[in-house]
Amino acid sequence: MGEFDYIIVGSGSAGCVLAQRLSADTRKRVLLLEAGGSDRRFWIKLPIGYGRTFFDERVNWKYETEPEPAIKNRRSYWPRGRVIGGSSSINAMVYCRGLPSDFDGWRQQGNLGWGWADVEPYFQRSECRVDADGNVGPGGPLHVSDVSNEMHPLRHHFFAAAEEMGLPYTDDFNGSNPEGVGLYQINTRKGVRCSSADAFLRPALGRANLRLETHALVRRVLFEGRRAVGVEYEKNGQVFTAKAGCEVILSAGAINSPKLLQLSGVGPAALLRQHGIAQVLDQPAVGGQLQDHIAVSYFYKATEPTLNDQLYPLSGKLAAGLRYVLTRKGPLSVSVNQCGGFVRSRADSSHPDIQLYFNPITYSTAPAGKRPLMNPDPFSGFILSFQPCKPHSRGRVDICSADPKVAPSIRPNYLSAEQDIADVIAGGRFIQQMARTRAMRRLIAEAIAPCLDSMTDEQIVEDFRERCGSVFHPVGTCGMGPDPRQSVVDARLRVHGLDGLRVVDASIFPTITSGNTNAPTIMVAQKAADMILADQNKQDVA
Template sequence: MAESFDFIVIGAGSAGCVLADRLSEDGRHSVLVLEAGGHDRRFWIKTPIGYGRIFFDGRVNWKYQAEPDRGLGDRRAYWPRGRVVGGSSSINALVYCRGLPHDFDDWRDEGNPGWGWADVEPVFAGFEGRIDRAGRVRTPGPLAVADVGDEVHPLKRHFLDAARELGLPETDDFNGASPEGVGVYAITRRRGLRCSAADAFLRPALRRPGVRLETQALATRIVLAGGRAEGVDYQQGGEVRRAQARIAVILSAGAIASPQLLQLSGIGPGALLQEHGIAVQVDRPAVGGHLQDHLAVTYRYRATQPTLNDELHSWWGKLGAGLRYVLTRRGTLSLSVNQCGGFVRAGPDSRAPDLQLYFNPVTYTTAPEGTRPLMNPDPFPGFILSYQPCRPTSRGRIDIASPDPRRPPQIRPNSLSTSKDFADVVAGGRFMQALVRTAAIRDLVAAPLTPTIETMDDEAILADFRARCGTVFHPVGTCRMGPDPASAVVDAALRVHGVEGLRVVDASVFPSITSGNTNAPTIMVAHKAAELIRRDARC
């Protein structure tokens, strides 16, 4: 017989871990969490710089491939996603950015009351455990957000000096009152170790008797009856099992897997479902649509001064860094590779910051294809400059390729398909030209390692971006929030339009992409959703 729980959460990722914690904290409700991947107790997950070692590791990573993308010259992009407890918060580069206030005001203005900046800012503040540069805990939230401004590579001064030459603002806190400007990114780290959503939220929840985590449990179908979600079928250990939900099924499998599971369950574009022999429960064309992502291009340079390459290329350098980390939990291995950057305006006509920058003191241009060997960088000093337009307007789709839940869905990004995105790329390229022409960057450059941006005209900037840009792994929007079932999948309370007892809570519900890294706003969405769900459960 199927076991029953008050809530079934599909996915132990950034959102699912939060839901397990918040929905069980009063002791009144039981929660089952289904995770398709395995445990996260791995050295390279816990070690911050280990991000590079798990980037292509199929044991913890879905390793999706997008379809050929016309806007990128028919290239197929690699889309890593966490297949492990903690989800992508266990395999990401640890950068913590809330986003910019107007991002959330835009959500509210698209017909989603309660999601403006004034509504969500207190939610962020409530779960952030701020740690200052001296290692002191400044706020008591469960998610460790560490200021590492005194620990990053000394090369940062060249980037900050270049920003000053351009008259750019500086900020000590991208998650504070004034996020615009350049500085050092905060990271989700506690005592030298990654602080994933599993560390911050799920493990405390699992100490409660009403919470159960099932790993290697692939959800295959949401069970619907009479217009209501009643449970979940899942595969585990070669068997098909069923769990029943007394109050609600909550889908938190992420922007790729959440629309896939809805479609496999009969909720999606009717013609597509019929093509694959799936009975249509709710004809909802918006499921899988509205896919958004950030694209970035990177410029690599040989440096005139030592960088992380010098520290980590030799075996003795690796040994020294490893010993320091094991003994003190400090040093290079305790940091993200994404160290400096910021949110800036591409030009004087920009009404808000529209570019996100990255400055990394490492290069790995000699690495074999399909690797990201942060512990094996180039044998010469080098650094990276990169930019991404913050708010792309191109929209893609994710749809099932088969009724088999083990087969990956089709990812069609439809990148660079609007004139505004063209203009944003060119404006970003012009900004980068100004940045690399500053005295501070010129003094740091021994030679460019890729096509140099300095001499490109507008057409060449766009052509180079098309040829070399890549996703920075921020897919959102495929179960978007909105009031109209014709264009949205969930309402402002994250209830699936047309189905009772079913919600989606993860990055797929973003009405529009936030300006920066998406992990922090995903965790915020889950906290706010948990309060909405608990409020309804009390009614």
Template sequence: MAVAGEFDYIIVGSGSAGSVLADRLSADGQARVLVLEAGGSDRRFWIKMPIGYGRTFFDERVNWKYETEPESAIDSRRSYWPRGRVIGGSSSINAMVYCRGLPVDFEAWVHKGNSGWGWSDVLPYYQRSECRVDAEGRAGQGGPLYVSDVSAQLHPLRRHFFAAAEEVGLPYSRDFNGSSPEGVGVYQINTYKGMRCSAADAFLRPALQRSNVQLLTHALAHRVLFSGRRAVGIEYEHDGQVQVAKARREVILSAGAVNSPQLLQLSGVGPAALLRRHGIKVLLDNEAVGGQLQDHLGINYYYKATEPTLNNLLYPLHGKLWAGLRYVLTRKGPLSVSVNQSGGFVRSLPSSSAADMQLYFNPVTYSTAPEGKRPLMNPDPFAGFIISFQPCRPKSRGRIDICSADPRVGPQIRPNYLSDPEDVASVIAGGRLIQKMVRTRALQALIKEPIAPDLGQMSDEQILEDFRQRCGSVFHPIGTCGMGPDPATSVVDTRLRVHGLDGLRVVDASIFPSITSGNTNAPTIMVAQKAADMILADNKTMERRDAHQEA
């Protein structure tokens, strides 16, 4: 049923940020909140089972399945960008790795003029969300989002990776979300008792228990509605009908780094020339809308192993059946965790000022997978493992822009990968670091043979050329509605209000002024927690002012 009437807050998107906002803004039981979600239900087996994200990776029923334009720096290839089109957004289809990022990431935000967003400012908002679960499955005190230590379920192959790291002088971190996040270790993930814990599970479902919250699925936002320069509602499509919902207080875009800038541009907020080219009336000319796009690029190196890996368990039919039965009966085993089991944040050179590489070590290979498949349950028929790297803080900047005034048409995505010389140098440094690791005694004893192309003997030029041919997005787009003090170079201010407009905020990964070192889901949830405090405080101030004027 389509929604009619007025709400205090309209939130576009039920993903990592939108779910948090729905919970926090409705907590008083008074403010009426509407959440619009373009996708449908997340009550799907392959969403709830952790390893099932390999099935949702290309599933158009829950996934926008975006592609970039061909990128010259990566051999003129298109990069595939899965984005959640489902309740919970990308937190329902991601690999569940929970990493806050490094303190240096947020000091960089402050350095860009965003006071109040340093590490000491944001840390309490992480802590507000988190409920830590230890390796025995015991949940501690804290917030509603489960952050689990699943080391007891992980493959023992990781001991070789840790030994190799020690050989090359890399530290060990017991907790990437603790006081010493630098080093190699085991990734914590958003699961509880063997099931995915998405932002919708943690925040949206509790909010929906309140009568003042309404969620409308299969509702595609067309544009923000304005009275003058104040946002007053959203035009959206539901069941083939165009509907309007009005907002008394604020419209909040939490549609993600792809869809939030798209919706602003469709609403007349963005580069004037672009909007006019598509017949859209310009409300606010701002070149920054859709700009400053950043993303992580990574690459995998594949090896046959001298001892059993997950391939040996999950390749044969009887192994699949055993793993499936174990999961159904106990919610434990390899199907209860992410494929990204170990890794870390390390310095590619001892002289590096901070950790500049994120590593992954996975006890499985699916190197022969056909294009368009991610068969995590169908690995190679031999023992194998993957070791990967991604540079943490790329300098290259791209754009996302509409290519039609039709909201059903996806925008044009141009990441501009490797356009900054420092990013090229980082790729070579990352390749050299992995070379050092695979030459250690620990990994030489584990490696039966490399699966081509062999990193082992590559020169700097060959490392770079191989990266251009095989790298891929790690699915962390941010920055397209960037936060900053200057309306000429940013989209939102430090309270996430859109510059030059009233009653409109953007709250999602698109506001990041620069990319965080690792996975972006945790910092997106943090941003929403901090934004909720700001929104509630600003509206309380406005209510007091209105009451004073009436008196």
């Protein structure tokens, strides 16, 4: 394949940004490798179509965790994008930066340059705000759309309940004051999903110095001593080698980046020996510090029509489909995650500690391995959900084989910290309180079992163990930090102890952000691009 200046592994949320930024210098040759294929699929472009891609092996790694003792030995299903755009092509499109305190916490852990004041400009660099009337503001290429005109009127009951509870209202979760309840903004452009590939990669693909290889499974990073010099990858049954004159950059995500490091000889020495992999660097932190958000949903029958009434009947599906085809509007043009918020579950909380979701629909999903659209229930219904924002439990990702086609072992270690149990109880009590407001009592016809209203603390925890699930926000497995014994990359995202190798994706988060992780992953890539270009400029001048 020859030699490139930069090789980027993974065309996901971060990789697309890097490809666009690094290839802007036409003197530099950039190779972008993607294990999946094209994102030009109807169910990807249709905003509500992520229900179809949820189990689609053509665009999804379809990972599962090991059985987790704390959740009744259940396996947790973790969809991750295996397609151009990565998980930004199959997610629910909610765009939340996180809370300023998240990033100030990163800085306080010794990651200089990663406080809120440092990272806010990198969020802004990507974002292009679109108001409810479709007016496009200035800014970057990633559309962050206010779709309130398409959201279901049931939301007014949620906001009325929040007002009764004394909760603040925010008109912008990505503004100066994100605390409170409000409407989620999503990544769509004129009613069509706007993924990282759409925003960043596709406009850059016409550059002669940028090469995209799809269906290219990277097998390992190649080293000369402790310097990364290229990668080996497989495509169409053949094995190829590509060399990197400047850097190899892993943007394969919180599961595949640590997996690839371990396959390449960078990881816990005992694990490498177990699988017969030659050691490049004994680094126990690779694959560790895995963090994820887990949530539980409570289902209610409603006294008023909900999205179920629109989308359950065949006639309603056809009407919504026709409206979308003709206008790119209606319920198919938005996510089912329509409103929610970041709130304090306890009076003594220093920051918002739970994230809420209010969905004007109830639905069932088919078992893993099937590929259905989420099926609305045949009655009026809605969902209240919560997730603790800052889980304290930590898990691991480790290879199970030296074969790069074998999925790794994923052990989230959910609810292993006592504080996480306390947060579950607080979240359950908070939803209880909300369901008992006058506004919610008017909306609730009946609770669908299991009924939260009568649960004790112990029953709240037991029910959470029985039914909770991932919100698909894995981070931390190549964590950033100043101590090479406890972290994988430094504050410039260079792998400790190695040269010519960085990790740029959600795996570098020192701690999980309070909300959805796609926006901060894109921010990380924007900041990383500046650091890579600055470091390379110094070398070029020298």
